[in-house]
Amino acid sequence: MDDVNIKKLAKDLNLSTSTISRAFRGNSDISQATKERILAKAKELNYQPNLYASNLREKKSKTIAVIMPELANNFFSQAVKGIERVARDNGYHTLLYVTDDDYQKEVGIIDDLSNGRVDGIIMSASGEANDHAYLGKLKKKKIPLVFFDRVYDDVDVAKVTTDDYTSSFEATRHLVEAGCKKIAFLVINKSLSIGKMRMQGYVDALKEAGIPFQPDWVIDCSNDREESIDIITKVLDTLRPDGLFAAVERLAMASYYACHQLGVKIPEQVKVISYSSLEIAPLLNPSLTTITQPAGDMGTEAARLLFKTLDAAEPAQVQDHLVLHSRIIQRRSTEKS
Amino acid sequence: MDDVNIKKLAKDLNLSTSTISRAFRGNSDISQATKERILAKAKELNYQPNLYASNLREKKSKTIAVIMPELANNFFSQAVKGIERVARDNGYHTLLYVTDDDYQKEVGIIDDLSNGRVDGIIMSASGEANDHAYLGKLKKKKIPLVFFDRVYDDVDVAKVTTDDYTSSFEATRHLVEAGCKKIAFLVINKSLSIGKMRMQGYVDALKEAGIPFQPDWVIDCSNDREESIDIITKVLDTLRPDGLFAAVERLAMASYYACHQLGVKIPEQVKVISYSSLEIAPLLNPSLTTITQPAGDMGTEAARLLFKTLDAAEPAQVQDHLVLHSRIIQRRSTEKS
DNA sequence: TTGTAAGCGTTATCAC
DNA sequence: GTGATAACGCTTACAA
Numbered sequence: 001m002d003d004v005n006i007k008k009l010a011k012d013l014n015l016s017t018s019t020i021s022r023a024f025r026g027n028s029d030i031s032q033a034t035k036e037r038i039l040a041k042a043k044e045l046n047y048q049p050n051l052y053a054s055n056l057r058e059k060k061s062k063t064i065a066v067i068m069p070e071l072a073n074n075f076f077s078q079a080v081k082g083i084e085r086v087a088r089d090n091g092y093h094t095l096l097y098v099t100d101d102d103y104q105k106e107v108g109i110i111d112d113l114s115n116g117r118v119d120g121i122i123m124s125a126s127g128e129a130n131d132h133a134y135l136g137k138l139k140k141k142k143i144p145l146v147f148f149d150r151v152y153d154d155v156d157v158a159k160v161t162t163d164d165y166t167s168s169f170e171a172t173r174h175l176v177e178a179g180c181k182k183i184a185f186l187v188i189n190k191s192l193s194i195g196k197m198r199m200q201g202y203v204d205a206l207k208e209a210g211i212p213f214q215p216d217w218v219i220d221c222s223n224d225r226e227e228s229i230d231i232i233t234k235v236l237d238t239l240r241p242d243g244l245f246a247a248v249e250r251l252a253m254a255s256y257y258a259c260h261q262l263g264v265k266i267p268e269q270v271k272v273i274s275y276s277s278l279e280i281a282p283l284l285n286p287s288l289t290t291i292t293q294p295a296g297d298m299g300t301e302a303a304r305l306l307f308k309t310l311d312a313a314e315p316a317q318v319q320d321h322l323v324l325h326s327r328i329i330q331r332r333s334t335e336k337s
Numbered sequence: 338m339d340d341v342n343i344k345k346l347a348k349d350l351n352l353s354t355s356t357i358s359r360a361f362r363g364n365s366d367i368s369q370a371t372k373e374r375i376l377a378k379a380k381e382l383n384y385q386p387n388l389y390a391s392n393l394r395e396k397k398s399k400t401i402a403v404i405m406p407e408l409a410n411n412f413f414s415q416a417v418k419g420i421e422r423v424a425r426d427n428g429y430h431t432l433l434y435v436t437d438d439d440y441q442k443e444v445g446i447i448d449d450l451s452n453g454r455v456d457g458i459i460m461s462a463s464g465e466a467n468d469h470a471y472l473g474k475l476k477k478k479k480i481p482l483v484f485f486d487r488v489y490d491d492v493d494v495a496k497v498t499t500d501d502y503t504s505s506f507e508a509t510r511h512l513v514e515a516g517c518k519k520i521a522f523l524v525i526n527k528s529l530s531i532g533k534m535r536m537q538g539y540v541d542a543l544k545e546a547g548i549p550f551q552p553d554w555v556i557d558c559s560n561d562r563e564e565s566i567d568i569i570t571k572v573l574d575t576l577r578p579d580g581l582f583a584a585v586e587r588l589a590m591a592s593y594y595a596c597h598q599l600g601v602k603i604p605e606q607v608k609v610i611s612y613s614s615l616e617i618a619p620l621l622n623p624s625l626t627t628i629t630q631p632a633g634d635m636g637t638e639a640a641r642l643l644f645k646t647l648d649a650a651e652p653a654q655v656q657d658h659l660v661l662h663s664r665i666i667q668r669r670s671t672e673k674s
Numbered sequence: 675t676t677g678t679a680a681g682c683g684t685t686a687t688c689a690c
Numbered sequence: 691g692t693g694a695t696a697a698c699g700c701t702t703a704c705a706a
Contacts, residue, residue, distance in 0.1 A: 005683055006683060006684065007683080015693085016693040016694070017683085017694095018695095019692055019693075021683095029691055029692085030691065031691060031692090034691080034692085049683080050683050050684065052682085052683080052684090055698095056389040056683085056684070056685095056700085057683085057685050057697085058685075058698090061389070063432075071414050071415075072411065072414050072415040072633075074409065077408050077409050077410070078409040081408040081435055084408070084433055084435050093449075094432065095430055095431060095432055095433070096417070097425070098422065115386065116385075117388050117430070141383075253616070253620065256617075260620075278617070280590055280593075280621065283590065283622060284622060285620060285622030285624070286622065342700085343699060344699080352677090353678075354678095354699085354700075355677065355679095355700095357700095358700065358702085366676090367676085371676085386700070389700090390698070390701085391700060392700095393682050393699085393700075394700050395682085395701075
């Protein structure tokens, strides 16, 4: 027998389809005896209620989507892992999408998701500079959205971020205290909210330290590793900084490569600090001082916020903005010489 | 207006639902004019065909599942990223599940998926030592499965792995050539096919070098980092190896920690080689010699195999076994002293 | 080219 | 406690 459905089961047991159905949902009245009979037969025939029929009836998919700019990266993969676990604990399934930081992909994915495929979405945004009107569609369809780490400030939904300004301020201060006077700020896209917040922390900490801020010490790097290495190499050559503050992990890696190649000694000649979720930062050469975001926790919190909305009887969009703290973990790369 | 469906659209346009439906699928006959009228109105009303109704009719979900033991790990996250991209390129959606290496979770997930939720599954197995009969359910429901990296040898489905035996043989030989005579093999679960293959390569390479194989030089470590560090510390203390061969990345990390703590110098006192997908292996202290699996490629190939099956008119289960090559990348951690 | 109507496999509402 | 029946929103013969 190929397709076992509720009808076949009903016929085999001389019962009605409604009774069968009842055996599978918790609530309804049904005698223990028949229920067991049904469940036994179901097991025998390998019957499982058709998911899409149920979804159609119930207008629920028990599925959420996670949209991330990147995955081959500790921060995002830890976060996704956390989200998936919470989702599963809540009986939900998790669809995964990776945008590769491409705004068009993000728009396409959201479009694909607004047909009811998912009950809710957790997203780390890719297209801050662009128009966000397309998200209105989700609101219309009452699909809740939770932003994760990279947010659109102009969109009013729940958000989970870290205290980028504060941690950046403290990281800069940490470099100053380690003796740095010429600190370059390495960033990939300073117009993103995250870049902006982190840069502001840097700027204000310099001010506090009485070091004049110079715009050309904000170094626009690239998503491409080789390109970033080139840029940083040039910076080391010309600006001769004594401190590098990498706004994202991959720029710390690029900095290490550039320094290794040039024979510039960390931390003797230049100190390095970076946002990073690398577990093995302590094992780098030299061990890297990091500002570590609680990636997994951010993920689980984002999922919790989403399920709070989904579970609410009155699905008023939750608009909490949760800010978790990042920790600076001091290691050799910023050691005072 | 809240719910726009095909009926409302039909009424608004004075057309039948079938005509509307036709406007949305490529094939059917429909005049260009009405099609455009429909599409325009659909856009205006923000209509999108209900996914679950279509799936129910067509008995297709255009969704695949990816089941991995872990995600916060470069190897798997790169692979998942590759899979997701190929899936999306093929118009498919990707459900993600993380088992945390828990066999029971794996069984539960497969169970959840055999109701037609997905058209196919890519899985890296978690429970080799256990019974695999539960996978029969998938076969019955004609849901194709592709194994990725960690396979069950007794299950006949398509597989993508790397040449574990060969690369392990070469890695061991590499240590021997670097002067090692007392090589410990660090493994998490030597009964897994991967552990077995890698161990066999180690054993045979020792034999080739005329070094007698001793079972107690195969060190069973743990998934828990601290525990592994303890175990390796003890090994360094008692067995005093001059070479460590880590069968998985996290054991290389644990080895580094253990050596750092004991003050054992790499590579002078002990050389280390490991399977690893860490991008920053070159930046470790000292840079780590790795056997690197083509994680992304493995993912995309697994996805291709799956879609080859899904696209086949006659859905005969493809049973190809694809073996990709790993590369040994030599760095400081195995340098000859 | 378009409309009619049956059905995909469930579940909810009523009866009994 | 159980059964008949009408949806859910869509697709597809078949008819017009």
